Amino acid sequence: MITRRLRMYLRTYKTIIIVVCIVIILLILSVIGLMSLESFYRKMTIATMPVQFIMAGIHAGIFVFMYLTFMRGGFAKLDKAPIKGKDVSIRWDDVIGMYDAKQEAWEVVQLIKDRATVTKMGGSVVKGLLLLGPPGCGKTYIAKAVATEANMPFISMSGSEFVEVFVGVGASRVRKLFKKARDLAFGFGGCILFIDEIDAIGRSRSFSFMGGQETNSTLNQLLAEMDGLKGKDDNIVVIGATNAQETHLDQALLRPGRFDRKIMVTLPSQDDREELFKFYLDKVKAEEGMDLGRLARRAVRKTPADIANIVKEAALIATRNKKKAIGLKEISEAFERVDLGIKHRMTVTPREKEMTAYHESGHLIINYLKAPSKTVFKASIIPRRGTLGVVWAPEREELHSKSKEQLLEDIMMDLGGYVAEKIRYGTTTTGVASDFSKAMNIAHAMVWQLGMGESGLVGDYTVIPKEQLSEKVRQTMNSDTGVLLKTSLEAVEETLTEKRKILDRFASELLKREELEYDEIIAIFDEYGFKEAVDDNSEPKDKSWDHDA
Amino acid sequence: MRRNSMKNVFAVVAAVALITVTLLALSSCVPSYPREKLPEAVKSICKIEYDMDVETTVEGSTMGIYYPMKGLLDLGLGISEEAWDKISNLLLIASRVVLSTDADIRFYCVVAQDPRLPELQMVIIKYVDDIKRGMVRNISRGESFKRTLFSLNLTPQAEKERSIESVFDKLGVNEETKQKVVDEFFRSPPTKLSDIGYWKGSFYIKDITMEEFIAAQIANRVKVGFRDDEKLKKQFDYKEAEGFVSSSNGGNTFVIQFKIADQQEPGEAVDLNAEKVQALVSIVNEVVRGYKFRNFDFLMLEDQLEKVSLKISGDDVYNFDEGKMAVEDIAQAPAGYFVK
Numbered sequence: 008m009i010t011r012r013l014r015m016y017l018r019t020y021k022t023i024i025i026v027v028c029i030v031i032i033l034l035i036l037s038v039i040g041l042m043s044l045e046s047f048y049r050k051m052t053i054a055t056m057p058v059q060f061i062m063a064g065i066h067a068g069i070f071v072f073m074y075l076t077f078m079r080g081g082f083a084k085l086d087k088a089p090i091k092g093k094d095v096s097i098r099w100d101d102v103i104g105m106y107d108a109k110q111e112a113w114e115v116v117q118l119i120k121d122r123a124t125v126t127k128m129g130g131s132v133v134k135g136l137l138l139l140g141p142p143g144c145g146k147t148y149i150a151k152a153v154a155t156e157a158n159m160p161f162i163s164m165s166g167s168e169f170v171e172v173f174v175g176v177g178a179s180r181v182r183k184l185f186k187k188a189r190d191l192a193f194g195f196g197g198c199i200l201f202i203d204e205i206d207a208i209g210r211s212r213s214f215s216f217m218g219g220q221e222t223n224s225t226l227n228q229l230l231a232e233m234d235g236l237k238g239k240d241d242n243i244v245v246i247g248a249t250n251a252q253e254t255h256l257d258q259a260l261l262r263p264g265r266f267d268r269k270i271m272v273t274l275p276s277q278d279d280r281e282e283l284f285k286f287y288l289d290k291v292k293a294e295e296g297m298d299l300g301r302l303a304r305r306a307v308r309k310t311p312a313d314i315a316n317i318v319k320e321a322a323l324i325a326t327r328n329k330k331k332a333i334g335l336k337e338i339s340e341a342f343e344r345v346d347l348g349i350k351h352r353m354t355v356t357p358r359e360k361e362m363t364a365y366h367e368s369g370h371l372i373i374n375y376l377k378a379p380s381k382t383v384f385k386a387s388i389i390p391r392r393g394t395l396g397v398v399w400a401p402e403r404e405e406l407h408s409k410s411k412e413q414l415l416e417d418i419m420m421d422l423g424g425y426v427a428e429k430i431r432y433g434t435t436t437t438g439v440a441s442d443f444s445k446a447m448n449i450a451h452a453m454v455w456q457l458g459m460g461e462s463g464l465v466g467d468y469t470v471i472p473k474e475q476l477s478e479k480v481r482q483t484m485n486s487d488t489g490v491l492l493k494t495s496l497e498a499v500e501e502t503l504t505e506k507r508k509i510l511d512r513f514a515s516e517l518l519k520r521e522e523l524e525y526d527e528i529i530a531i532f533d534e535y536g537f538k539e540a541v542d543d544n545s546e547p548k549d550k551s552w553d554h555d556a
Numbered sequence: 557m558r559r560n561s562m563k564n565v566f567a568v569v570a571a572v573a574l575i576t577v578t579l580l581a582l583s584s585c586v587p588s589y590p591r592e593k594l595p596e597a598v599k600s601i602c603k604i605e606y607d608m609d610v611e612t613t614v615e616g617s618t619m620g621i622y623y624p625m626k627g628l629l630d631l632g633l634g635i636s637e638e639a640w641d642k643i644s645n646l647l648l649i650a651s652r653v654v655l656s657t658d659a660d661i662r663f664y665c666v667v668a669q670d671p672r673l674p675e676l677q678m679v680i681i682k683y684v685d686d687i688k689r690g691m692v693r694n695i696s697r698g699e700s701f702k703r704t705l706f707s708l709n710l711t712p713q714a715e716k717e718r719s720i721e722s723v724f725d726k727l728g729v730n731e732e733t734k735q736k737v738v739d740e741f742f743r744s745p746p747t748k749l750s751d752i753g754y755w756k757g758s759f760y761i762k763d764i765t766m767e768e769f770i771a772a773q774i775a776n777r778v779k780v781g782f783r784d785d786e787k788l789k790k791q792f793d794y795k796e797a798e799g800f801v802s803s804s805n806g807g808n809t810f811v812i813q814f815k816i817a818d819q820q821e822p823g824e825a826v827d828l829n830a831e832k833v834q835a836l837v838s839i840v841n842e843v844v845r846g847y848k849f850r851n852f853d854f855l856m857l858e859d860q861l862e863k864v865s866l867k868i869s870g871d872d873v874y875n876f877d878e879g880k881m882a883v884e885d886i887a888q889a890p891a892g893y894f895v896k
Contacts, residue, residue, distance in 0.1 A: 027569060031572050034572055037576065038576050045588040046587045047652075047656040051691075056577075
């Protein structure tokens with residue numbers, strides 16, 4: 008092993024060793040040369056040496072400046088220091104949730120570790136692992152955990168580090184990266200290459216004369232290097248990570264033999280979020296007995312990075328409020344800060360404020376009574392991010408598709424503000440613009456794309472150019488869209504007129520307190536005998552297919 | 557891993573560089589031509605590198621090299637081209653040796669004679685500091701040339717002995733007695749720069765002083781100036797000039813004796829005496845300033861043709877180029893020198 012390590016060092020630092028040897032030889036020759044000079048000339052040469060050193064330093068400085076300024080640190084320079092697996096220090100247990108992803112990755116770790124057995128059995132060794140999923144879900148974390156568990160050198164690079172304006176530079180960097188990985192694999196028995204944001208070089212190649220050759224050549228080199236591993240006995244595993252859709256990546260990159268395994272690292276589930284809150288809250292001082300399930304419900308569609316950020320923000324808020332431990336209030340404020348932005352003390356006229364209070368109350372009541380898939384966590388009339396007020400109602404749980412009824416609920420929710428203003432004042436404000444835009448978009452999509460109009464026209468009509476659609480079809484579509492909006496509007500008007508007292512109450516509470524939290528909202532509805540509409544989607548509505556039932 | 561290795565590499569290179577510099581520094585302390593081996597060193601270099609046989613001697617801080625060279629003089633009694641090449645090589649060797657020795661050599665003097673005609677000799681005297689300054693371009697090549705004393709003259713000892721011998725011949729003194737008397741009374745070390753030479757196996761050399769060298773250089777520059785300068789050449793007829801130092805009258809005096817005749821056309825109203833004095837003082841000023849030499853009290857200009865002299869204080873000569881004083885003001889000449 009020592010001989011192998013020595014050979015590895017010789018291979019890795021070949022250039023440096025040669026340069027050092029040359030320098031030493033030149034120095035020895037210089038001494039011999041100087042010694043052969045007569046003493047006067049020798050003295051003169053030595054006397055001018057300091058000046059020569061200074062001049063050499065100045066020249067070197069100018070050269071380095073030019074090099075760094077104009078060549079961006081060298082065309083194909085690759086200064087990536089490998090990290091030893093054990094130094095990454097992210098254990099498998101530190102990866103919370105993501106059980107499927109972990110399971111797949113664990114298999115890969117086992118394969119890397121037990122390469123000899125796999126090869127003996129004639130099995131093919133995994134060459135690449137592609138981690139796909141939205142940002143902040145822990146792709147890098149999984150890669151680091153793989154490196155720690157496999158206990159191998161780990162080289163991490165970002166896809167964008169290969170991208171240069173000069174053609175051939177990216178390809179050269181890929182070559183150097185793999186050469187380094189091969190050297191390390193030779194010395195340490197294996198190496199993990201992690202390329203983050205691989206879509207920067209791995210997106211589908213374009214074969215035009217209008218540019219893109221640099222990205223193409225970088226990708227070609229990556230493909231060649233990954234394929235090239237087959238013929239050699241190097242235990243190199245490439246882990247790629249990307250936020251992009253799999254379809255955006257080049258097909259050649261995804262085929263078996265390159266990235267053999269594809270692991271989807273998705274948003275955490277309710278249980279995962281609960282675990283994540285527990286994990287991050289354990290790292291800070293938090294009050295005992297917090298309802299983590301409720302926090303997890305509130306954090307629908309939040310990534311692990313978001314949850315870490317929320318806890319971090321909550322800690323900052325608690326410090327600012329001179330509290331000894333983080334409580335629900337701080338976490339709620341942190342949620343708000345992350346999701347809604349910082350409060351904005353804008354000067355608002357009393358009339359404007361009152362109208363905003365009614366507008367938001369309209370949204371709130373419709374949301375509470377008509378949208379069972381959402382939970383109203385907060386209503387506020389404090390301006391934020393350019394809006395005068397907000398009702399914050401995230402989805403109860405991840406919904407991957409929506410029914411017609413749910414879409415109608417969304418429309419009704421958007422129209423709630425408008426109707427409330429109209430009922431109370433007989434007039435409306437510009438505050439409805441974004442609500443209408445959202446409602447119209449949903450209604451339009453329902454009719455034009457999803458076949459949910461009352462006329463019964465089915466199909467995605469947006470794929471057909473408008474000029475190819477008959478006037479009649481267009482009229483029908485537009486009429487259907489109008490009907491959807493009108494029906495929804497009537498339903499909202501009916502509800503709010505009927506619940507006028509509650510509307511007035513919420514508006515007055517909002518004017519009084521400016522913000523209403525979940526508990527306060529529930530309490531007020533309770534006063535009027537209304538329970539929150541709940542639809543947990545846990546069971547199918549029609550069970551006729553279940554013959555056992 | 558890489559950073560540590562890089563650090564190690566730099567440490568190795570730095571250590572090697574340090575050792576090298578230390579070795580160089582120590583080695584630079586050792587002279588290439590130690591004091592005690594100086595004459596032999598010159599001889600051996602001349603022999604090995606240029607196949608020239610020379611004789612060398614050291615007198616005080618002056619090193620003398622005698623080089624007998626067949627074909628030194630051509631038929632017109634000029635120096636042949638081949639001879640110039642050899643003399644140049646000899647000067648180069650002498651310069652190399654005096655620069656790389658620990659001996660306190662301030663001047664070197666090369667005497668070359670044609671063995672067929674030893675009564676004629678060429679003498680070249682160089683100041684070691686001028687060589688160093690020329691090498692580091694502290695003085696120009698032309699100035700370096702001007703600072704070298706060249707002379708082609710009759711061998712002084714030969715001249716001296718010839719007149720004695722003619723007297724003895726007239727008296728009928730036999731050869732043995734003649735040589736004995738000459739050895740005893742007429743062969744003595746030189747006292748002046750112009751006495752330097754080589755005659756009958758003996759090197760006549762003296763320890764050259766800076767004052768002597770400067771005085772001789774002034775005379776040399778007067779010769780070159782009055783012969784080469786177009787204006788002066790037109791106005792004056794240079795015949796000869798000699799410079800030496802006189803330490804009588806309680807101070808050092810540069811004495812410049814010259815024979816420079818006026819060539820003024822009739823009717824011209826230019827004051828040539830003033831022009832001459834101006835030119836001479838300028839030359840002296842240039843030389844003493846060039847060496848920053850202040851160790852003289854007076855300058856005596858002796859016109860051998862007119863039999864008049866002019867004595868100027870050393871400070872006035874030194875500051876002459878600042879233009880604060882006119883020639884008339886600094887001269888303490890007998891009345892009527894400037895105006896005939």
